[in-house]
Structure formats: C-alpha cells, structure tokens
Amino acid sequence: MFSRNIIAFMFASSIASLGIAQDQLVYPLDVAVGPEDSIYIADRKLPGIWKVVDGKLEIFFKGSKTFRTPLNAIRCVVVDDDGTVYAGDSATREVYSFSEDRKPLPLTQGHIGIAADLLIDGDHLIVSDLETQRIWTFPKTGGKPEEVAVIAAVRGLAKNESGELICVTTLQDPVRKISQQGEIEKLITGRPFQMTHHCVIAGENIYIADNYANTIWKAELSPGAKPEAYVSGAPMQKPVGLCRYKEGFLVADPHARQIFVIDKEGKVSPLLSQTGSN
Incomplete structure (x- = not known):
C-alpha cells in the first residue's frame, strides 16, 4: 500500500509539473x-x-x-x-x-x-x-x-509617420528606408549592432531589439544617425520581439522566458509572474 501511494504521488507530481509548463512561456x-x-x-x-x-x-x-x-x-x-x-x-x-x-x-x-x-x-x-x-x-x-x-536578412519592419517602409537587416547598413516607388535609402550605415530583430518607430525615432547585445537601441530616423542604447542588460537576456505598449514598449525575450515592459522612463520590469523562469 505504501509503495502504491508513493507511485501515485510521483505520478501526480509529474502531471502537476506538466501543468506548470503549460501555463508558462x-x-x-x-x-x-x-x-x-x-x-x-x-x-x-x-x-x-x-x-x-x-x-x-x-x-x-x-x-x-x-x-x-x-x-x-x-x-x-x-x-x-x-x-x-x-x-x-x-x-x-x-x-x-x-x-x-x-x-x-x-x-x-x-x-x-x-x-x-x-x-x-x-x-x-x-x-x-x-x-x-x-x-x-x-x-x-x-x-x-x-x-x-x-533585401536579405530582414528581421524588423515598421512604417514612419510619412507612411514609408523602414526595414532592419542583420547585414551591413542595417536600417533602410523603402519608398513607395521601391527606391532604397540607407539610414544607419556600417555595423553598429550585433544581431538585430524587431523594431518600432515612435515619433522621429526607431527602437531596435539587439539579441546578442542584450540591448534595445534608439536612433533618429535620418541618414547617418548614430544609435544609442535605450535600455540594456538585466533583467533582459536575449530580446527579440518588440512592440509599442501604452507610452512604452513590450519586449519578447525567449531566453528569459518573459515579456518585459519598458515604461516611458525606460524602466524595465516583467509583465508576467513566471515562477519557473530562468
């Protein structure tokens, strides 16, 4: 009887742990x-x-x-x-x-x-x-x-206030503007980022998630603009997804298994309570 109870307990624990995995990112x-x-x-x-x-x-x-x-x-x-x-x-x-x-x-x-x-x-x-x-x-x-x-390796898309398409690629000259006639203009040149992903345009600035640098960059949408780190480091680990949220942003971070909120002051906090997050 005792051994049966132990087996039942272990089985229930296994199911419970599976259940936990099903309500966490x-x-x-x-x-x-x-x-x-x-x-x-x-x-x-x-x-x-x-x-x-x-x-x-x-x-x-x-x-x-x-x-x-x-x-x-x-x-x-x-x-x-x-x-x-x-x-x-x-x-x-x-x-x-x-x-x-x-x-x-x-x-x-x-x-x-x-x-x-x-x-x-x-x-x-x-x-x-x-x-x-x-x-x-x-x-x-x-x-x-x-x-x-x-354009190869484009991982981020957005539109500016004029309705022009902006794309972010992991290649040289990563931020480019595409006119409605299909003409391409380089806005940010060189290789200032490590591994770009999604981007958001807010006002006259573009914000870019950089997975390897663990950074959300900010830059003006103008030729020759120089990006600066908007937020960087913990609690983020490897940001990928980025979208506008209220007066700030949401960041999807697969390594942290979390969605982070960036408020209008640039403070980063977790959106969800994830007891199993790393």
Missing part, C-alpha cells in the same frame, strides 16, 4: 498588442499563441508538435484593430489569420518561407521572408504575395 519570440491593450505572444516552443487575460496567460491557439502543421514553428504575430490575429509560421511556409473562432486560415498558399516579421498596412500585410530574402505584401484576406523589395 516556453520560448516567446514575438509580442503584439491588440484592441483594449490585449496582449498576444508568439511562443516558438509552445508552439502557438498565448493571450494575456487579467495579467495571466491563457492559450489562444496551440499548434501540434508535428512538423508541417499550422504554427508548429511560429515566429511572429501581429493584431489588427478589429482583433484579427495574424501569425507567421515557417513549418508550413505560411501566414495565418485568426478570427473569433481561433481557427488558423492560411493566406498565401505556402508562398512565404520564413516569416520573420509582420506589419499591417491598411488592407494589406507586409512580411519579411528570410528564406526568399525578400519583403512581400498581400491582402489581409489572402492572395498571392507581391514583391516589395529584395
């Missing part, structure tokens, strides 16, 4: 803010999307561990003003939309290889594709992507 790569400051998180190793409700995590959509199934390798997420969620998934070479039924609807028939970042542009989406080394656009309702620009 595993490897968050991106974060997005929707209507009424709702927060959505792309978690590469859930795999799927979390939604933050009343300060707590709930699963919005959980993909399968099986390769080539929707959101098995989710990399980015963005939310429209009407609450529609869009996510890029490299396992199926696709971008999906999610409406109220939370069912993934494929939008490009597998034309997007590795979606690194998504940007809503009116009735279209813009996506950076690491595989084809291009930036694409297509209708939010779905359709064949059209080429915007040929």
Whole structure:
C-alpha cells in the first residue's frame, strides 16, 4: 500500500509539473498588442499563441508538435484593430489569420518561407521572408504575395509617420528606408549592432531589439544617425520581439522566458509572474 501511494504521488507530481509548463512561456519570440491593450505572444516552443487575460496567460491557439502543421514553428504575430490575429509560421511556409473562432486560415498558399516579421498596412500585410530574402505584401484576406523589395536578412519592419517602409537587416547598413516607388535609402550605415530583430518607430525615432547585445537601441530616423542604447542588460537576456505598449514598449525575450515592459522612463520590469523562469 505504501509503495502504491508513493507511485501515485510521483505520478501526480509529474502531471502537476506538466501543468506548470503549460501555463508558462516556453520560448516567446514575438509580442503584439491588440484592441483594449490585449496582449498576444508568439511562443516558438509552445508552439502557438498565448493571450494575456487579467495579467495571466491563457492559450489562444496551440499548434501540434508535428512538423508541417499550422504554427508548429511560429515566429511572429501581429493584431489588427478589429482583433484579427495574424501569425507567421515557417513549418508550413505560411501566414495565418485568426478570427473569433481561433481557427488558423492560411493566406498565401505556402508562398512565404520564413516569416520573420509582420506589419499591417491598411488592407494589406507586409512580411519579411528570410528564406526568399525578400519583403512581400498581400491582402489581409489572402492572395498571392507581391514583391516589395529584395533585401536579405530582414528581421524588423515598421512604417514612419510619412507612411514609408523602414526595414532592419542583420547585414551591413542595417536600417533602410523603402519608398513607395521601391527606391532604397540607407539610414544607419556600417555595423553598429550585433544581431538585430524587431523594431518600432515612435515619433522621429526607431527602437531596435539587439539579441546578442542584450540591448534595445534608439536612433533618429535620418541618414547617418548614430544609435544609442535605450535600455540594456538585466533583467533582459536575449530580446527579440518588440512592440509599442501604452507610452512604452513590450519586449519578447525567449531566453528569459518573459515579456518585459519598458515604461516611458525606460524602466524595465516583467509583465508576467513566471515562477519557473530562468
């Protein structure tokens, strides 16, 4: 009887530990803010999307561990003003939309290889594709992507106040502006960053997540601008995703297994209480 109780206890403990893993971030790569400051998180190793409700995590959509199934390798997420969620998934070479039924609807028939970042542009989406080394656009309702620009290693997309597309690449001359005519202008030159990821434009400045440098950089959106560290170091570890949130920002950090809030004074604090975080 005693041994049976021990086995039962160990079994219950195992299930409990699995349960804990299911209500904590595993490897968050991106974060997005929707209507009424709702927060959505792309978690590469859930795999799927979390939604933050009343300060707590709930699963919005959980993909399968099986390769080539929707959101098995989710990399980015963005939310429209009407609450529609869009996510890029490299396992199926696709971008999906999610409406109220939370069912993934494929939008490009597998034309997007590795979606690194998504940007809503009116009735279209813009996506950076690491595989084809291009930036694409297509209708939010779905359709064949059209080429915007040929630029390799683009991991961050944003639009300035004039509606011009800004991209951030990990290559030389990392910040570039793309006109509506497709002309490319280099804004930040050289190699001032280590490993750039997502970016946000606020006013006349661009903010860039640098994974290797453990830094969020700030720079003016003008030719020859010199970036400066906006926030750096702990509690962040390896920032990747970045989005605007109220008067500050949210940062997705897969190594810290956390979403960090940066307030308007530049103070960094965790969004979630994660007892299992490193």
